[in-house]
Amino acid sequence: MKNIDEIIKRCLKGDRKSQTQLVAHFGPKLLPLCKRYTKDAHLAQDALQDTFINVFRYLANFKGKGVFDAWIRRIAVNCSLNVIKKSTFHYHSISDNGEYILPSVDAEIYESLDYEDLLEILQELPPIYYMVFNMYVIEGFDHKEIGEMLNIGESTSRSNLSRARKKLVDILKKKPHFSKNLAV
Amino acid sequence: MSYKNFERYIKDTFTSKEEAIDVDGIMAAVDASRNSTSRKPFFVLGLVFIFACSMSIYYLNNEPATSINLVESDSDISDNIIHNSTISHQKESAIDVIENEVEHLSVHNKAVETPSSNFQSKLNFNAIVESKSSNDNALKINDLTEISETKPSAFQHDYQYPTRIIHDNFDETDILNTKETINNVTFAKDQVIAYKSLNTKSIKHTLNSLINTPETQNILSLPNSVECPNFGSNPWMFEVGTILGVSDPIKRFSINPQELNPALTSRADNEKSLEGLDLEFFLSAKRMRWPVFVKSGIAYSRWTERMNLNRDFTEIDTVQGIVSATVSQTGDTLTYIYGDIYIEKDIQIRRRVHYYINRLNIPLSVVYEHEFGQNAIQAELGASFNIRTFSAGSIYSSEDTFTNVNLGNFFNSLTGVSYFSKLHYRRYFNEHVFLGGIAHFHYLPAEFSSQTSFSQKYLNYGVSIYSGYRF
Numbered sequence: 001m002k003n004i005d006e007i008i009k010r011c012l013k014g015d016r017k018s019q020t021q022l023v024a025h026f027g028p029k030l031l032p033l034c035k036r037y038t039k040d041a042h043l044a045q046d047a048l049q050d051t052f053i054n055v056f057r058y059l060a061n062f063k064g065k066g067v068f069d070a071w072i073r074r075i076a077v078n079c080s081l082n083v084i085k086k087s088t089f090h091y092h093s094i095s096d097n098g099e100y101i102l103p104s105v106d107a108e109i110y111e112s113l114d115y116e117d118l119l120e121i122l123q124e125l126p127p128i129y130y131m132v133f134n135m136y137v138i139e140g141f142d143h144k145e146i147g148e149m150l151n152i153g154e155s156t157s158r159s160n161l162s163r164a165r166k167k168l169v170d171i172l173k174k175k176p177h178f179s180k181n182l183a184v
Numbered sequence: 185m186s187y188k189n190f191e192r193y194i195k196d197t198f199t200s201k202e203e204a205i206d207v208d209g210i211m212a213a214v215d216a217s218r219n220s221t222s223r224k225p226f227f228v229l230g231l232v233f234i235f236a237c238s239m240s241i242y243y244l245n246n247e248p249a250t251s252i253n254l255v256e257s258d259s260d261i262s263d264n265i266i267h268n269s270t271i272s273h274q275k276e277s278a279i280d281v282i283e284n285e286v287e288h289l290s291v292h293n294k295a296v297e298t299p300s301s302n303f304q305s306k307l308n309f310n311a312i313v314e315s316k317s318s319n320d321n322a323l324k325i326n327d328l329t330e331i332s333e334t335k336p337s338a339f340q341h342d343y344q345y346p347t348r349i350i351h352d353n354f355d356e357t358d359i360l361n362t363k364e365t366i367n368n369v370t371f372a373k374d375q376v377i378a379y380k381s382l383n384t385k386s387i388k389h390t391l392n393s394l395i396n397t398p399e400t401q402n403i404l405s406l407p408n409s410v411e412c413p414n415f416g417s418n419p420w421m422f423e424v425g426t427i428l429g430v431s432d433p434i435k436r437f438s439i440n441p442q443e444l445n446p447a448l449t450s451r452a453d454n455e456k457s458l459e460g461l462d463l464e465f466f467l468s469a470k471r472m473r474w475p476v477f478v479k480s481g482i483a484y485s486r487w488t489e490r491m492n493l494n495r496d497f498t499e500i501d502t503v504q505g506i507v508s509a510t511v512s513q514t515g516d517t518l519t520y521i522y523g524d525i526y527i528e529k530d531i532q533i534r535r536r537v538h539y540y541i542n543r544l545n546i547p548l549s550v551v552y553e554h555e556f557g558q559n560a561i562q563a564e565l566g567a568s569f570n571i572r573t574f575s576a577g578s579i580y581s582s583e584d585t586f587t588n589v590n591l592g593n594f595f596n597s598l599t600g601v602s603y604f605s606k607l608h609y610r611r612y613f614n615e616h617v618f619l620g621g622i623a624h625f626h627y628l629p630a631e632f633s634s635q636t637s638f639s640q641k642y643l644n645y646g647v648s649i650y651s652g653y654r655f
Contacts, residue, residue, distance in 0.1 A: 020211055027205035036198065042585060048205065049213040056214055115201050118194055137191045138198050165187070 004068055012059055023052055026069075030076045032115075036134060037080035039123060050079040070140075077139055081131075081149060124171050128152075129164035136161050212591060216576070234426045234465070238651045419472045423479075425652025427464040427622065433457045433487045434643040440636055447582045448638050451491065455580070458538075460487040462648060468551065476552050483545045483568065487642070488538055491580045495533040502526055539577030539589045541632065543599065545570050549606075562608035568626070570599045593634055600630035616655060622648040 007025075010018035030051060034044035054075050062071055113121070122130060131150060135141045136157075141149070143157040150157070435457045439448045466481035508521045549566020575595045578586040589595065604627070610620030626644040633640040 016211075019214070020207060023205075023210050023214075024207050027207060027210060028202035029199075031203045031205050032198065032201040035203075045206075045209075049210055052210050053214050053217040056218075115197050118197055122194075138195050140195075169187075 008059060008062065008068065011056065019056060022055070026072055027052070030072065033073060033076050033139075034080045034083075036119065036122075036138075037077065037131070038083055043083050044080070047076065047080040047083040050083065051076040054079060073139060074141075077135065077141075078149065121168065121171055125164055125167055129160055129167060132157050132160040133164040133168070209588075209591065213588065216588075216590060231463075238426065238653070421470045421472060421654060423466070423468040423470070423652050423654045425466055425618075425650050427462065427466060427483075427648045427650040429462040429622065429624075429646050429648025431460040431462055431485070431487075431624075431626075431644050431646025433460050434645075435489070436639075436641040436643070438639045440638060445582075445637060447580055447585075450493070451580050451638075454493065455489055455491045457642075458488040458490055460485055460644065460646065462646065464547070464648075464650075466547075466650075466652070470553075475554065476550060479547075479549045479551050479564065479566070481547060483543075483547050485543045485545070485644075487541045487543075487644075489541070489577075489579075491537050491539075491586075493533060493535040493537070493580060493586075495531075495583075497531055499529045499531055500526055501529065535586070537578045537580065537586050539575060539579045541595065542574050542576070543570060544572040545602070547604070549604070551608075558612045560608075560610050560612070562606075562610065564604075564606040564608065566604055566606075568602045568604055570602070570630070573597055573599045573632070595632050595640075596630075596634045599628065599632055602626055602628040602630065610650075612654075616653055617651070618654065619651045620649070622650065624648065 004025075007018045007022055011022055027048060031044060031048050034047040034051070035041060038044045038047055051072070055072055058075075062068065122133065125133060128150075132146055135146045135149070136143070143154045143161075146152075146157040147154040152160075435455075437452050437455070439445070439452060462483065462485045464481055464483040466479055468477055468479035470477035503525050504523065505525050506520045507523045507525065510519045511517070512519070545568040547566055547568040549564045551562050551564045553560050553562045573596060575589045577589055579589045579592065579594055581587040581592060604624055606622050606624040608620050608622050610618050612618045624646060626642075628642045628644065631639060631641060
């Protein structure tokens, strides 16, 4: 991978090869991000396409302030949120009939959880908690930014994050995976 | 591990995750977006331009009838002698007094055309009753466009002949034609008109006095059967205009019986054609007084198909884990039962997705027109030759998957010849500008689907409004 600044310059000149390089470099990282927000593979694809459409449309606006990676991730988050707003797609987990043993919580167990486990746990958060948690903890946005992007108040974002953290721990305590790992 | 470390662990896990992507698909979507974006401004600019042109033409052709281009103000025109005036009567009752002969018009200052709006200054137009030979300073009839009003006191002879109005671009031949056509309203020869101190303030007054003279009253009461002379030599007349309308495409969708594709069945049940948009620029050529003429142009239409996907199903996930654990009474033995844990999820999918079919056609038609007064009805029959069909959006392709309609190559890029009939009503606001409405029906025999698994054909009907310019 060449220097990203060089690729951006060539992209701005309309060099298709560099544009393809940019997509190939950032696309694989952004697709999981889009999936995390949209919770649907097809909507994530749509969001990813929108992301790159916007990236190439507004690339000239990237002044080099901050990291390009953060800039492009922010666009991806916005596009994912837009896709969710546009779509009437609903995905409800209505019932969960499993029987669980609820072991006590031990922090060392977290390390054994992989990507899929963590995603599954996070997706059990109520939607607004899930969004705020993702945006604050993973993407690193502050509460003001989150409030603007989700159209909620800054304080609401802050309280949602606190509740999300508490809820997350509760979910973890209830997870069979957790019990399994504890038993090993 | 502290909770902060746990969150850092989550962040690292998520940000390091990568998945394979379809780079070509994304680049195709980027290209498609770029093309559609670049077309939009031209489309909007085109519409604005056409609208602006139509409005300009309309207003230019509806300037007040008092608009007069005349001789320069403050110029004294004296010793003007005008013989043998003829009054012609136009259909709209406009009263033109046309000079048959302007033999001796001597002008002290050069005659200059002056817009009526600037016609504030005094216009001294002295015409003295006398007969003398022409000279180099004679005011040619073409130099005058319209002259109205003289003071009645200016006439030195017993016959008062108050005004003359001369149209633009009349030449000697035109005048002679006029004379021949309306010779019954020609005044006796050697009647001489004197003008004095003509000024614009009295134009209206003079017009009124003109209308009230017995001669002009006779002219005004001419029967409609009197046909106005046509001074034009070009027997052809052309029209250009813009049509904007909505239509209701009627889709005929059928599935190849050999195909067992539930997505197609779902499309047949749930895909609905929404209203279409039509835009057309037309040009027609008509021979004077012929009721039939030909018409062509370029037409764009956009149809929208909407798919509502409603799927409810239950998904069962199986994970392995500890189903139960028991502790012995003594508390020193812990017994686990390890096995499958079933997680049942009821899933509802509600999704609404659109795709669009855009067509670019060249219509060619024959029109029959029947005029009555300022109105006309037209019957039009023709064929439309498709030069490009392009689609956009997402189409339902399988289970809960929507595919970019371009990537899937679902539709033909050419849809052949279609046939249409139209019924027009139009109203002429003047000799150039007209507005109208259309009801139309299109029959499109061509197959839109490029796949063998399904067939998609259309009929189309709708209404439009239009404006145009005739010249």
